[in-house]
Amino acid sequence: xxxxxxxxxxxxxxxxxxxxxxxxxxxxxxxxxxxxxxxxxxxxxxxxxxxxxxxxxxxxxxxxxxxxxxxxxxxxxxxxxxxxxxxxxxxxxxxxxxxxxxxxxxxxxxxxxxxxxxxxxxxxxxxxxxxxxxxxxxxxxxxxxxxxxxxxxxxxxxxxxxxxxxxxxxxxxxxxxxxxxxxxxxxxxxxxxxxxxxxxxxxxxxxxxxxxxxxxxxxxxxxxxxxxxxxxxxxxxxxxxxxxxxxxxxxxxxxxxxxxxxxxxxxxxxxxxxxxxxxxxxxxxxxxxxxxxxxxxxxxxxxxxxxxxxxxxxxxxxxxxxxxxxxxxxxxxxxxxxxxxxxxxxxxxxxxxxxxxxxxxxxxxxxxxxxxxxxxxxxxxxxxxx
Ligand SMILES: Nc1nc2c(ncn2[C@@H]2O[C@H](COP(=O)(O)OP(=O)(O)OP(=O)(O)O)[C@@H](O)[C@H]2O)c(=O)[nH]1
Ligand SMILES: [Mg+2]
Numbered sequence: 001x002x003x004x005x006x007x008x009x010x011x012x013x014x015x016x017x018x019x020x021x022x023x024x025x026x027x028x029x030x031x032x033x034x035x036x037x038x039x040x041x042x043x044x045x046x047x048x049x050x051x052x053x054x055x056x057x058x059x060x061x062x063x064x065x066x067x068x069x070x071x072x073x074x075x076x077x078x079x080x081x082x083x084x085x086x087x088x089x090x091x092x093x094x095x096x097x098x099x100x101x102x103x104x105x106x107x108x109x110x111x112x113x114x115x116x117x118x119x120x121x122x123x124x125x126x127x128x129x130x131x132x133x134x135x136x137x138x139x140x141x142x143x144x145x146x147x148x149x150x151x152x153x154x155x156x157x158x159x160x161x162x163x164x165x166x167x168x169x170x171x172x173x174x175x176x177x178x179x180x181x182x183x184x185x186x187x188x189x190x191x192x193x194x195x196x197x198x199x200x201x202x203x204x205x206x207x208x209x210x211x212x213x214x215x216x217x218x219x220x221x222x223x224x225x226x227x228x229x230x231x232x233x234x235x236x237x238x239x240x241x242x243x244x245x246x247x248x249x250x251x252x253x254x255x256x257x258x259x260x261x262x263x264x265x266x267x268x269x270x271x272x273x274x275x276x277x278x279x280x281x282x283x284x285x286x287x288x289x290x291x292x293x294x295x296x297x298x299x300x301x302x303x304x305x306x307x308x309x310x311x312x313x314x315x316x317x318x319x320x321x322x323x324x325x326x327x328x329x330x331x332x333x334x335x336x337x338x339x340x341x342x343x344x345x346x347x348x349x350x351x352x353x354x355x356x357x358x359x360x361x362x363x364x365x366x367x368x369x370x371x372x373x374x375x376x377x378x379x380x381x382x383x384x385x386x
Pocket of ligand 1: 198199200201202203204205206217218219220221222223224225226245246247248302303304305306324325326327328
């Protein structure tokens with residue numbers, strides 16, 4: 001970045017990337033930037049290459065062949081965004097053309113990162129804006145926006161301005177921020193939730209109920225689900241990928257190698273999820289506990305519509321539990337609340353400082369371990385200043 005706050009494009013080699021999402025669209029945008037970008041434009045573009053801050057309409061040519069009619073925008077010196085028609089084949093052709101002229105294929109993220117680094121006042125602001133582009137829900141966007149105006153930025157600024165720093169308090173607050181940041185990651189990235197339990201307990205029925213569609217096959221034959229199925233749904237402020245797995249049962253596993261393999265996959269899935277829902281049929285004896293000592297777990301007793309004396313239902317569960325009927329939908333709201341509580345998302349205040357990149361996490365961790373005030377201040381500076 002130069003001292004005018006602009007992205008310094010005049011020294012990096014030319015790069016090209018597609019800024020818009022893949023697939024068919026009316027319009028696509030391609031960025032071409034770096035030393036030599038305007039020379040590439042002069043070679044490919046029929047009209048005069050626009051000056052900084054201007055647009056030009058013209059055609060893109062491969063030799064004598066017209067490829068597309070485009071609008072070229074000069075964002076700054078040696079930095080162009082080409083708005084072309086959205087056919088993916090056309091987009092690929094234009095990118096290939098730029099590469100033949102010497103541009104290297106880059107990621108859209110690298111372009112946005114460079115742009116944001118140049119236009120944002122602090123690294124936290126740039127990181128928040130980049131994360132907003134991929135945030136899973138609007139609540140996550142709100143949380144990230146709050147980190148720019150207050151949140152983590154405000155926390156760091158207040159300590160930097162502080163005349164007499166209490167190092168122990170600074171260290172503790174820094175550790176607290178790291179501890180409470182996992183729920184923020186859930187909001188920003190979304191969560192993976194596995195439905196695990198014995199055959200016929202109602203896992204697939206619950207998946208379909210959460211997804212509000214018939215994503216998984218339901219039947220009263222034990223062992224219906226073999227390969228896992230996933231669907232994406234919304235749980236409060238979270239985007240959740242819910243994964244249905246094969247029912248866990250030793251008899252089935254012993255009798256059939258396919259069931260054995262399916263159950264092995266179910267146990268593997270369980271380890272890669274943020275939350276495991278242990279699905280148990282409330283009318284059946286509570287079967288073996290799940291081997292889910294990796295992370296959050298919630299026991300869900302299904303088929304409450306078949307339970308004659310709901311009021312005196314007193315299960316034994318080592319985890320928090322809910323009782324519901326996936327068939328009628330009764331008990332779904334308490335399930336959603338219990339999921340948010342298990343992931344500690346329910347108590348999140350978006351204004352509270354949280355960290356959401358590995359860089360921030362690293363600096364906070366070093367502040368937490370700092371032996372001297374000087375070292376802590378240096379980390380605070382690196383956390384929140386360019
Ligand atoms: N009454 C009632 N029946 C349910 C409920 N949930 C599921 N069932 C029934 O229970 C049977 C098994 O349901 P599934 O959803 O296929 O069970 P599963 O746990 O996926 O079974 P596997 O795939 O074999 O592991 C089906 O006949 C469902 O209609 C419920 O809440 N109430
Ligand atoms: Mg099933």
